[in-house]
Amino acid sequence: MEKQLAVVIPAGGGGTRLWPRSRQHTPKQFLDIVTPGRTMLQETADRVVPDLVEPENLFVITNARHADLVRKQLDGVPAENVIGEPVGRDSAAAIGLMAALLEKKLGEKTIMVVLPADHVILDPFAFRAAITAAAEAASNGYLVTLGIPPTSPDTGFGYIQRGEQISTNDPPTYDVREFKEKPSKAVAKQYLATGTYFWNAGMFIATVKVFRSLFNEHLPEMEEQFAELVASVGTPTQKDTFEAVFPQIKKISVDYGIVEKATKVAVIPAQIGWNDVGSWTRLAEVLADKADEHGVVANAHHIGVDTTDSLIYSEKLVTTIGVSGLIVIDTPDGLLIASKSRSEDVKQIVETLKAEGKEKFL
Amino acid sequence: MEKQLAVVIPAGGGGTRLWPRSRQHTPKQFLDIVTPGRTMLQETADRVVPDLVEPENLFVITNARHADLVRKQLDGVPAENVIGEPVGRDSAAAIGLMAALLEKKLGEKTIMVVLPADHVILDPFAFRAAITAAAEAASNGYLVTLGIPPTSPDTGFGYIQRGEQISTNDPPTYDVREFKEKPSKAVAKQYLATGTYFWNAGMFIATVKVFRSLFNEHLPEMEEQFAELVASVGTPTQKDTFEAVFPQIKKISVDYGIVEKATKVAVIPAQIGWNDVGSWTRLAEVLADKADEHGVVANAHHIGVDTTDSLIYSEKLVTTIGVSGLIVIDTPDGLLIASKSRSEDVKQIVETLKAEGKEKFL
Numbered sequence: 001m002e003k004q005l006a007v008v009i010p011a012g013g014g015g016t017r018l019w020p021r022s023r024q025h026t027p028k029q030f031l032d033i034v035t036p037g038r039t040m041l042q043e044t045a046d047r048v049v050p051d052l053v054e055p056e057n058l059f060v061i062t063n064a065r066h067a068d069l070v071r072k073q074l075d076g077v078p079a080e081n082v083i084g085e086p087v088g089r090d091s092a093a094a095i096g097l098m099a100a101l102l103e104k105k106l107g108e109k110t111i112m113v114v115l116p117a118d119h120v121i122l123d124p125f126a127f128r129a130a131i132t133a134a135a136e137a138a139s140n141g142y143l144v145t146l147g148i149p150p151t152s153p154d155t156g157f158g159y160i161q162r163g164e165q166i167s168t169n170d171p172p173t174y175d176v177r178e179f180k181e182k183p184s185k186a187v188a189k190q191y192l193a194t195g196t197y198f199w200n201a202g203m204f205i206a207t208v209k210v211f212r213s214l215f216n217e218h219l220p221e222m223e224e225q226f227a228e229l230v231a232s233v234g235t236p237t238q239k240d241t242f243e244a245v246f247p248q249i250k251k252i253s254v255d256y257g258i259v260e261k262a263t264k265v266a267v268i269p270a271q272i273g274w275n276d277v278g279s280w281t282r283l284a285e286v287l288a289d290k291a292d293e294h295g296v297v298a299n300a301h302h303i304g305v306d307t308t309d310s311l312i313y314s315e316k317l318v319t320t321i322g323v324s325g326l327i328v329i330d331t332p333d334g335l336l337i338a339s340k341s342r343s344e345d346v347k348q349i350v351e352t353l354k355a356e357g358k359e360k361f362l
Numbered sequence: 363m364e365k366q367l368a369v370v371i372p373a374g375g376g377g378t379r380l381w382p383r384s385r386q387h388t389p390k391q392f393l394d395i396v397t398p399g400r401t402m403l404q405e406t407a408d409r410v411v412p413d414l415v416e417p418e419n420l421f422v423i424t425n426a427r428h429a430d431l432v433r434k435q436l437d438g439v440p441a442e443n444v445i446g447e448p449v450g451r452d453s454a455a456a457i458g459l460m461a462a463l464l465e466k467k468l469g470e471k472t473i474m475v476v477l478p479a480d481h482v483i484l485d486p487f488a489f490r491a492a493i494t495a496a497a498e499a500a501s502n503g504y505l506v507t508l509g510i511p512p513t514s515p516d517t518g519f520g521y522i523q524r525g526e527q528i529s530t531n532d533p534p535t536y537d538v539r540e541f542k543e544k545p546s547k548a549v550a551k552q553y554l555a556t557g558t559y560f561w562n563a564g565m566f567i568a569t570v571k572v573f574r575s576l577f578n579e580h581l582p583e584m585e586e587q588f589a590e591l592v593a594s595v596g597t598p599t600q601k602d603t604f605e606a607v608f609p610q611i612k613k614i615s616v617d618y619g620i621v622e623k624a625t626k627v628a629v630i631p632a633q634i635g636w637n638d639v640g641s642w643t644r645l646a647e648v649l650a651d652k653a654d655e656h657g658v659v660a661n662a663h664h665i666g667v668d669t670t671d672s673l674i675y676s677e678k679l680v681t682t683i684g685v686s687g688l689i690v691i692d693t694p695d696g697l698l699i700a701s702k703s704r705s706e707d708v709k710q711i712v713e714t715l716k717a718e719g720k721e722k723f724l
Binding site: 349352 | 690699700
């Protein structure tokens with residue numbers, strides 16, 4: 001049986017962890033932070049088009065203010081495939097709406113693949129093999145998630161504990177025993193020791209029918225809202241309807257709302273070179289193979305004297321003397337210089353700017 | 363006897379040690395590097411006008427390309443007091459020409475005070491007391507130099523060894539026993555141990571008559587050139603004459619050319635908070651009293667998290683996390699980040715830019 005796939009990219013994030021390049025008006029998914037000249041959203045699309053889906057089957061749901069930017073960045077994707085949210089109502093609203101829309105457009109047998117817009121995946125071949133395996137399990141009625149084999153006891157992710165193996169595909173598929181909230185460091189270490197836990201990277205695969213049943217069962221209050229929104233898509237009333245209905249939708253994550261409540265859930269270990277680029281230091285890890293012999297990655301005209309182990313972004317000349325382990329992010333209106341070990345504290349900078357009322361820098 | 367003083371500021375330097383702020387088109391003396399809003403040239407003038415001289419008796423000799431900039435920066439100084447050199451021919455040419463010009467304009471009894479444009483003097487009262495003492499020795503026929511009590515065995519300066527005390531003024535005046543070239547570290551340490559050596563800071567005071575005699579005796583070949591140049595000043599042929607004559611003048615420093623050959627030379631110890639601002643790190647020393655409680659001097663909108671002992675210049679927002687001992691100099695087209703212990707190596711950056719043919723950054 002030929003399976004029809006559709007990829008849905010939620011691109012509504014507005015994180016500040018890659019400030020000062022990532023801003024409210026251009027969050028990281030719309031920036032060429034990883035690969036000069038290609039944004040993270042574009043790279044997310046590149047991984048699936050055309051190998052897994054044609055551009056007609058690529059859908060994006062994003063903040064309405066970014067919808068035109070998404071259309072501009074995703075050449076070949078029909079404009080109406082990009083849905084703008086007038087306000088963010090968390091991931092259940094976004095994914096539930098897209099499932100309802102795909103049911104109408106492509107039918108309930110369609111396999112819906114949900115892929116965040118702002119992650120790095122260094123091995124697209126392994127990634128597509130994992131999605132193909134996931135699609136098979138999905139067509140057997142599973143809600144499937146890709147599990148990232150953890151490389152450290154990170155406390156910033158939810159974890160997935162695998163149960164019985166249910167397929168011998170490569171990669172194999174496992175029942176999910178349990179989803180775990182972000183753990184303490186000690187608990188995360190225990191998880192790693194067992195070898196049966198994965199990071200939850202927010203990639204979900206299921207038929208539209210399964211998604212629709214889960215929403216119907218666990219978030220039934222959203223059904224009428226989804227119906228009204230879907231009916232308006234492509235009509236002159238779409239904007240008004242979205243602005244009237246969206247703010248009413250319950251704010252809840254797709255994990256809490258349906259995934260953790262689903263009973264037929266599978267996980268596929270995904271050795272795909274995944275990284276959420278959650279800080280400049282994590283980006284530096286991703287770019288390690290682009291470093292020069294001194295461990296310096298420079299997206300800038302850089303002249304370094306005794307400079308090692310640093311990440312440098314600028315549109316202008318950057319010169320460094322006798323420094324090591326630095327993150328240097330220069331933008332036209334703001335410069336960040338951080339020790340690599342401290343780049344997560346950029347959130348303190350952002351908080352300070354908020355407190356000072358310096359909106360223009362956010 | 364009322365003494366007439368005239369101050370001559372040689373402002374032709376084009377150093378690169380404060381790159382990227384100091385450039386060929388705006389060397390450090392024309393920048394407000396030390397005091398925001400007031401250039402080093404202006405501060406040099408402020409120290410003598412009006413306490414020692416009226417603006418009519420302030421003269422500047424500089425690169426012709428900077429003459430108008432000097433006139434703009436020195437409000438009240440007559441335009442014709444600013445002499446532009448079409449090419450730099452070292453300090454003997456500049457000072458000898460100004461002595462010849464002052465002889466014509468103000469007479470040979472005038473006491474000529476030569477003050478570099480790009481030094482910091484933190485105690486202007488002590489400075490003026492030293493100049494007043496120097497003027498007295500000068501009126502007795504001495505070529506006087508201010509001697510900076512050395513604070514370290516620096517190998518970047520020439521040294522002056524004092525001999526017999528010749529006046530009990532405060533500060534006292536000494537005969538000069540000998541001028542010494544830039545020494546090795548070991549020799550500099552010996553100098554410091556004796557307590558009788560001073561740094562030569564290039565500040566000279568003598569009557570015009572004494573300067574003229576010294577040039578006449580030791581650099582007689584320049585006499586005709588000076589005469590031709592002085593005759594043209596203020597006439598329509600000034601520019602053409604300067605362009606014809608200047609390139610012919612011998613290139614030699616005033617130290618080698620006359621000062622070290624003079625026999626009646628005095629030195630006045632000058633505890634005046636002097637600093638040549640020869641590197642960003644030396645500037646940071648000068649600005650130490652402007653540092654915040656973390657040792658950070660920021661001429662920028664700066665937000666620091668765990669940031670200590672750093673100097674930051676930028677016209678835009680600069681944020682730093684977990685760094686210490688950094689020099690951060692941000693300009694619209696070039697950024698320098700250097701360890702404080704290495705800021706003198708900025709010359710390596712400048713050499714690299716020259717080698718790469720990147721003239722626009724120089």
